[in-house]
Amino acid sequence: MKKRLRAIRRRLNEKRINCLIVTKPANVTYTTGFLGDDSWAVITKGRVYLLTDSRYIEQAQKECSSCSIIQRTDSLAQAVAKLVKKLKSVQAVTLEKSTSLADFEAVKKSVKARLKSVANIIESVRSSKDSSEVAAIKAAGSIAAQALKQTRRYIKPGITENELAGMLDFQIRKLGATNSFDTIVAFGPNASRPHHQPGKRKLKQKDTVLMDFGVKYKGYCCDITRCFAVGRPTTFYKRAYDVVQQAQAAAIKTVKARVEISRVDAAAREVIDKNGLPVYGHGTGHGLGLEIHELPFLKAESKGKLKAGQVITIEPGVYIPGKLGVRMEDDILVTKTGYRILTRNCPHLPLLPLR
């Protein structure tokens, strides 16, 4: 926590910010340890304050050992105003650019100080993970892997997408974690919609399955996609599967600190294009940590380079509406010399024997 705050204060100093109001929940967690909602943090030169309410006081006292907890009884904006009034050295107050216009205006109305805004101060520090964060993402990945293994025996003809999603989520809960986003389970051609919502469709004797799911553990997310066939898949499905696997491997191979992000993105797309399959419309991946989607974003137009400590997904896909969808997604730690796959122990189940 001390190291994080040092890095954040260094950036604040560079920008001559002496009082930052942290409104984004993941940034509040990052700077205070607090995992609840409806709370803001205030970072000054010497201190971090957590502004929360009666519902969260017990939790805050447990989770936030290094910051001053203030129990607010009125709005967050008014709580900020009261605190700023006490902090005599504060002439200007800076809000995060992720703050809503409404909150910005409410703070403006109550606080007697100049108001400024700034983007991505904490996000850019957060984007390089320390060892405890990498361990938490890896732990989330292990829970996901275990949950998938335990769900495997339920993947039989007749189960619906809803039931399979629910069974996976149940295993995740039993293991003491929650979902990092709503689980996607898509059978057959349903998988051509990258964000398909599970429905009543039943698994057939010969069918294909896409599962895109994640675990949140101690605040940290993982994000995994696995595809497989039940019974013998068609030649076309097998080809799409192989090509996506090659595309993912090609992109992962390029991962290393200081590599252009757009190069990683292009590596996956090239393989799919070269093989005459349609190139996916979404990004090749995204950072993840306290949020399921965070810096950096891997797209064709992305500027900038990968940094050591970043954890990113690599998730190319092939989608043919009415026919099939295949996507493969793993979470990758960027290192100085290359990469480490944090979700390696999550099984690929390319061909599932019928029971």
Added chain:
Amino acid sequence: MKKRLRAIRRRLNEKRINCLIVTKPANVTYTTGFLGDDSWAVITKGRVYLLTDSRYIEQAQKECSSCSIIQRTDSLAQAVAKLVKKLKSVQAVTLEKSTSLADFEAVKKSVKARLKSVANIIESVRSSKDSSEVAAIKAAGSIAAQALKQTRRYIKPGITENELAGMLDFQIRKLGATNSFDTIVAFGPNASRPHHQPGKRKLKQKDTVLMDFGVKYKGYCCDITRCFAVGRPTTFYKRAYDVVQQAQAAAIKTVKARVEISRVDAAAREVIDKNGLPVYGHGTGHGLGLEIHELPFLKAESKGKLKAGQVITIEPGVYIPGKLGVRMEDDILVTKTGYRILTRNCPHLPLLPLR
């Protein structure tokens, strides 16, 4: 949809807004029918546009029959700019106040038109539900009730909070719905934290249970809390339970269109205070619909009156740290002549026989 848009356009006319950029996901759903993410709507005098990307095109074509779907290939702000350029009659563009500063500035940078902002246009129309919306919330409530009934037989000494939460969620999924928020299951004194996160604690022979959970079905949420004892509860628990039940009934009895919101809030608090128990720190309830928390908010300091068609929770509680927590929550439709409890068929299980 037509009726909604008429009501929205009436308000836009009053405020002399001829182009509203809708950025809040629930508002996008309300005005277009679209249930996906990362998309904005643009409302002009004659049309509603949905700006989405390739991932959601199939879904949008299914869900949005009455609006023009635009597939964007660059950022949302740039897509807005392109559209506004085509709409020659638009001189000023208005964004919702829930928009982030970052998005506001991005639109400002790309769009060649004056920029304004406005609060709660769509939220205030959304706050009074039409019959199809009430039916959807009621359907979500029925799924929740059924899921709770099916979970009942798993509530036995030895089960953990995590397992019970997971089993409930599984039943919800099996019934074709998802959670409207992360299920809270708290055993014994854990329930004194209104937002307790389920953990490894096991249910004992004599114990108490709080379950706060919700279902999202066809986009609409319900929100229910039930408390009960396994084995014979202590006299103190029974008393707290009775008082909370009375408090909830007292508040529900006041519900009617044109009643002061603060009066409903006070009705519940008075009962608890009069009985010498500590009055809860959270609100007495909140609106719900496409969002789990939306207008109106029922607090002591709330101004304004209830309106016919609003759906609100009534959820008073008693919390004694280290001892117990009891909360009771139902979803109530406000009518001209009184109210209708939409979650009536969700069972109260005050004393569960041991198995």
